[in-house]
Amino acid sequence: MSPSNLHYFLSVTTIIFAGFLFDFSIESTLMYPLGCSSKIPSCNSYLYHISNGLSIEEMANFYSVNASQIQSITHDAKLDYLVSVPCTCKDVNGTLGYFYDTLYTVKPGDTYAGVSGEFYSGQAWMIAAEEQLFVAGDMITIHLVCGCLEVENQEAVTYTVQDRDTLSQIAELLSANLSEIEKLNGNLTQNPNFIDIGWVLFVPIGKRKIQAPKAGKRHNLPIIIGTSLVVTLLSMSMLVLFLIRRNRNHRKNRDLEAVNKSPSAKKSSSQNQLLQDKYMEGVASIESERHVTYSLEEINEATNNFDESRKIGQGGYGTVYIGVLKEQEVAIKKMKFSQSKEFFAELKVLCKIHHINVLELLGYARGDNHLYLIYEYMQNGSLNDHLHDPVLKGHSPLSWTARANVAVDAARGIEYIHDHTKARYVHRDIKTSNILLDQRLGAKVADFGLARLVERSNKEDVVATCLVGTPGYIAPECARELQMTSKTDVFAFGVVLAELVTGQRALIRDNQEPNEMKSLVSVIYTIFQVTDKQGALEANIDGNLRGSCPMEEVYKMAELSRQCLSEDPMNRPEMREVVQKLSQILTSSIEWEASLRGNSRVFSRMLKGR
Template sequence: MNLVRKPHLKNLPLLLHFLLFLLHFHFLCSYGYYYTTQPLRCTDTSRVCTSFLAFKPRPNQTLALVQSMFDVLPNDVTVEEGMGGYIFIRKNCSCAAGMKKYVSNTTFTVKSSEGFVDDLVMKAYDGLSLWPNTSRRRAKNGAVIAVRLFCGCSSGPWNYMVSYVMREGDSVASLASRFGVSMDSIEMLNGIKNPDNVTVGSLYYIPLNSVPGEPYSLKNDTSSAPIPAPSIDTHSDIRIDAIEVENPVVFTFEEIFSSTDGFSDSNLLGNGTYGSVYYGFLRDQEVAIKRMTATKTKEFLAEMKVLCKVHHANLVELIGYAASHDELFLIYEYAQKGSLGSHFHDTQTKGSSSLSWIMRVQIALDAARGLEYIHEHTKTHYVHRDIKTSNILLDASFRAKISDFGLAKLVGKVNEGEIKCTKVVGTYGYLAPEYLSNGFATTKSDVYAFGIVLFEIISGKGATIRTEGTVTKNPERRSLASIMLAALRNSPDSMSMSSLRDHIDPNMMDLYPHDCVFKMGILAKQCVDDDPILRPDMKQVVISLSQILLSSIEWEATLAGNSQVFSGLVQGR
């Protein structure tokens, strides 16, 4: 009699799954990525704070790569003093509504087609990330993964928290000495009962009262020299050579004329408020050239003053300038995909390249980051005063950059937020009510205009719409804001949004997550509140859009490639 029992075939998949789990567990333990850390609990889902993550880059992880991984700017990175090799990354930390735990959001672009996504993410972030929600997907080069990072907001006497992964040789005593805090504060914050019993590879929180590290010094960071002044009519009382700028290139009129084929119509990209914009090929690179008359010296100088001092991935880059006896020229990087507005309102562009929902959210987030930067993170703060979809440009990867700073005004210090304007400027449909009534331009005026942009992203319609008259048959113009606000009033939640659905861009062909569209609609509604005090600032807008993008990427991942919407168009990180 054969007493050896044969394994049942139906249990084979379960057995294989278990074996894969053991191999995966062994991988994590061998690299030190197995830990029991849980995010800090929270209750106030409206709370946002500044936190820091301690990260030790590998030799192949450059500053640019770290910025991309953590979705930060160079001035968000500080360096630990001494030879520890750590950097500290400043991130906004918020209380996630569904989890009721503190996390910070970012995205990770897979650079390999080998292995599993979660393994690559855990290894890249070296214990600073939560387990990614990817259901053990195989890696695919170019895929974008939503990642949540450990962070914390202090509810005690400290100003900041640092997320730190314990290494071999670390102890509570060494961390206390290293960060200049007491052992008691680390033990109390982390619930450590025995300071000699800490786990290598687990994450701990370090309380701090000051920003850790020193500013990251960029190589070749040399002081800039004033640029020579082009020949502008002497009636102007502003001199270009008085502007402190960072090495823009001075081009000759002959170069400009040749690169645009003599300003031919075939090179004309569009006409703006203050001049025409031409495509050019100048010194081996594609450029956009704004052509203005010498009477527009004020606007010319305004753009020079801002763009020569302010540099950000989501602001159009000024390359140089040129001038003749009666014309002025500004030369910018070229945006291959045109303006955001052209994809909604230009019949030729609109039919050829419909923007998916994910692309729209990414574009909104990019533009929000650029606006937040000039509002809060520059040495002197600015109000743009002309935010609209035609001033949001898209590069070859559909990443957004804010352009046209001809109306930008200096705000000054943080508490000097209002500018009295002798003349209201901007574009009808985007102008905040308080700016129209009293001429005060503030950062909240830009927030209002950005809310209109969000409504356009949802609806695909312009800031003003021609509708049939309610009293007469003559057409009348209505603001998009009034139409969308009415639709939101009749859509109490994402499950009952039939009224809002009537105003969602049909070019998306119903391929969008309803809850995310609804959340963006509510965010836009907050941005266009009649009371500027009640509008969010751009920092809050960036956080909200980051969460919407995270949810949208997770929604797209659930489609598992069975839909054309899974297009991989969210690239570039």
């Protein structure tokens, strides 16, 4: 990779989506913007919106279009939608392609990937720094990928692959030609028999009557929609009457009668039934001997009905609350039913993994249109909280020995899922906020919602939806070659080691360009490129460590971080090698600490972070 390309990768243009999943059943997003044609600067195109309960008016607001530009389409007995938008060739932070821009007002707790998944079917094009600049109250531009085609009488649909989709089914759904879909998406359809949930495809279709509005033209689509709605409402009314009569004749329970009398409840009932069927199907496929199924009543009692005061965390996958179940403190993750993909991904992995350095799953539950995962509670929160502004978050800065111990614990957890389980797993979202600390600052790896199974073989590279995770932790081959291997976790762990040494975040503001972000990876690269490496490291070491750490061991950890961050995955160590080297660093650090017990000032400083 050339220096310019490396800078491109390390700065703000790494593209990732933490798969949304975030708010519906897509597990992760992989997309390539459609390249511009000099012949077509702009056109009309369609965005395929996967239904998640939004009304047409709400969709129109999120997409900044008129309701007349939205048309329903049936997918597996549910209504999805085609949104007609004007598509334009433009440069989005160095990426030239076709995009449609809309505006979104950020709400508290929003994440960029979560918003993309919930409101835009995972079709938003994200730059690495955007998540860090996602501030509540701001109005931001969402860049949605779209397409213009040179073939006359054809338009492009931006389509996000759903559960059980195949290319032939997508072609049938949109009345498209299978070979044309394969040709237009060559990067993703090298093996036409394999597509994954969350991949974003461009589907060429014949021009439709629905169009984005142009000056001086009117359309009769509102009449068509109005007629369709009348017919639909009449059909629903007849169905409701039939159900009510059948309900009375058979004297069914009052809950069902109440559902039949409520149109809105009836609508959500059919959707929820599909989700609940998938839940039961998924749970039945999981072999578990140690985990407990809890009732909704138990979960509500444990969290005082999910009182806000019990909230201890929130992210793209759900909200976490502290609770007490059977006299044990637990952490309960509350997820929407539409997030069943992440729910089962984590459930299936943690039901098979039991290790002292992997967060333990205690049980699960469902109810009230939500899914719940119950974990052991980690009293000291995440490593991220202890490294970045720890005092503001009520923590003392970690001592060097405590950091070395955390590094060993986390490395052992990752090594376990790579080498010591029956099936090899890749975590895909290793970062400091997914390393949790117990009361004694012992570390455990958490959040397996993106974990994927890979084969144990000499050639374990998997071409998959690799562009997931968190900005600043993504390995270069994920964006460049779509590889997903255990070495992608090693790269991310190298960033964690860099954070332990420097105290800096994975993405930091560039002092020379205040409006841009730079990667901590680039800082580590720079340290080991200069002649005075030791001096460069000392200039970047965490200020809380200066004067109270063994610089020789700090240098060794920084050097190990650099090895993990090698651009070529083949040059990165395996996690078992990382564990061995960190164990040696920890042993030497403990010996160094013991030798200083005569110096009460230094030793007392270290003890505060233990």
